[in-house]
Amino acid sequence: MRVHWHRRDLRLADNRGLTDAPDRPIGLFVFDDDVLAHAGAPRVEFMLDALEGLRGAYRTRGSELLVRHGDPATVVPRTAAALDADVVSWNRDYSGLARERDERVRTSLDSAGVTPQQVHDAICHEPGSITTNAGDPYSVYTYFWKKWRNREKDEPRSIPELARADPETEPLPSVTDLGFDDPTADVPKAGTDAARELLDAFLEADVYRYGEARDYPAEACTSRLSPHLKFGTIGIREVDERVRKLLDDSVGERRESVAEFRSQLAWREFYAHVLYFNPEVVTANYKTYPNPIEWEDDEALLEAWKRGETGYPIVDAGMRQLREEAFMHNRVRMIVASFLSKDLLIDWRRGYAHFRELLVDHDTANDNGGWQWAASTGTDAQPYFRIFNPMTQGERYDPDAEYITTYVSELDGADPTVIHSWHERTPTERANAAPDYPEPIVEHSQRRERALEMFERARDDNDE
Structure with missing residues (x-):
């Protein structure tokens, strides 16, 4: 018998790990505390829903998806031994932490006399x-x-023949069983x-x-x-x-x-x-500058950004969509990321961490690449001197303010021309148009100049 260890391949169809290794497989999923420590409630709920469907697919075919909790380097060999399996297969993951984990599992399996079979799939x-x-x-x-x-x-790949087995398994936990609060966002069906x-x-x-x-x-x-x-x-x-x-x-x-x-x-x-x-890019800039970037990391500004109360309508709409749906439109992701790093002058890592907690689709490689692109620290990144104007972006990509007013209720009914010129309006005009919506927390033109100065200091290779 073969055990197939599922991680980021919660399906039977088109799964090379299931089809490209010898023997009929039985499935295994391990709740790993080291992975859960970097997860957010929306992702965990989506994952549990996906696991429910995957377990059902195994059972329909007379097999089983085993569920375990613990360190995979211990749990995977123990499960293989209990089933008298001589092969454990899994699909490769490409982050640094995942590769370190997989190497520990491979070493443990070798020591137990079980053949590890790693397959390219993702x-x-x-x-x-x-x-x-x-x-x-x-x-x-x-x-x-x-x-x-x-x-x-x-x-x-087609769905392969699975091992006919009905071993004892643990029930799937709930989000709260795993130590998370129930997500407040509307998590999509998995x-x-x-x-x-x-x-x-x-x-x-x-x-x-x-x-x-x-x-x-x-x-x-x-x-x-x-x-x-x-x-x-x-x-x-x-x-x-x-x-x-x-x-x-x-x-x-x-x-x-x-x-x-x-x-x-x-x-x-x-x-x-x-x-x-470049596994280090999860916490380090891909692009190096002669000097450190002097991020300001103002906590009050960061919290206003997280709440969607910056006074920049399309930024706030994006941040509220994130909170409500555990999702954000890609163009808006670029806008809010640029706003955090170039208008608020806050380290991109703070924004990345917030996205990692709330996004249902958080992917280390993709999100890190997007954040570093916006912050001008990544591969093939936005040049540091090209700074999104959040008002222009809103007017260009949401001209009728339909997206904005969907998520920023205080602006519902306000004229789109007022919404897109909010930063230019007088306090009286703002109070008349949308009394509950905040004034801009920063002045974009001023912050743009400070961002340019910040990056130019970082780029200065003069030793003086």
């Missing part, structure tokens, strides 16, 4: 397989994308069926306008697949195959729009490669 191409002509990993997305899009992809429903609906219509509408949050023209890709409730090969078929069948602007969506799949993979070769 992304289309393993780190190190797409490189520059000199053999180095890419640090610029555009060049990575040109090779990624033309590289042959594996076909999705599981492969839910992921496929989202994919079907998106590819039926919205993908054809994705290229022109994806940056407009009120349009909601995104797939919402990110938590499913994070937890692997749907396989990346299945998604990419469906998108490629549409690409082959489309022409003109429709084809360009489908290609734009496919490029976002490549962005996720690009950041996974970056993290694999």
Whole structure:
């Protein structure tokens, strides 16, 4: 018998770890306290829902998903021994901490005389397989994308035969059993069926306008697949195959729009490669400057940003969407990240930690890459002198303030021209338009100059 240790592959279909290792598998999931320590309640609830569906899929096929709690380096070999299994398979993870954990498990299995079988599954191409002509990993997305899009992809795998077994297992815990408060956000439905429903609906219509509408949050023209890709409730090969078929069948602007969506799949993979070769970026700047960046880290400003009470409407809408839905539109993620690092001059790591706690789709590689891009500290990052104007961004991408007023109730009924010029209005005009909405906590033009000065000091390689 073989044990398959599930982590970020909570599905049976298109799962290479289940199909590419010998013998029929029985499933195992281990609640690891070291992983849970970095989780947030919305992600845990989504994960538990996905596990419920996965366990049901195993049982429908006469098998079982075992549930255990503890250190995987101890639990995985013990489970294998109890089942008299001679192989344990799992799909590779690419963060530094995950690789350290997996090495400990591999060593423990070797000592127990059990064969560890690690399989490539989570992304289309393993780190190190797409490189520059000199053999180095890419640090610029555009060049990575040109090779990624033309590289042959594996076909999705079918569900394999599973081990016929009914061993004793633990019940699935609740969010509170695991030490979290029940999430206040509306967490989306998890599981492969839910992921496929989202994919079907998106590819039926919205993908054809994705290229022109994806940056407009009120349009909601995104797939919402990110938590499913994070937890692997749907396989990346299945998604990419469906998108490629549409690409082959489309022409003109429709084809360009489908290609734009496919490029976002490549962005996720690009950041996974970056993290694999640079595991330190989780806590350190990817891009180094001669001098430290002098972040100000004002706690009062940080708390106002978290609450969505900055007086910058599109920033506040994004932060409130995050709190209500455990999700934020991607364009707005860039805006709020830029605002934190360039207007409030707060270290990007503080914002990353807040997103990690609240986002249902938090992915270490993708979120870290996005935050460092906005903060001008990452690979292929926004140049430090290009600073988003939050009012201009709101006017450009939410011209009718439809997105803003969905989440900022104090502005409901206010004229969009007033909303988009809130920073320019007099106290009397603000009181008349929306008396309960706060005044701007900083002046953007002044903070922009301070941000430029901050980065120029960091860039100054003069020893004087």
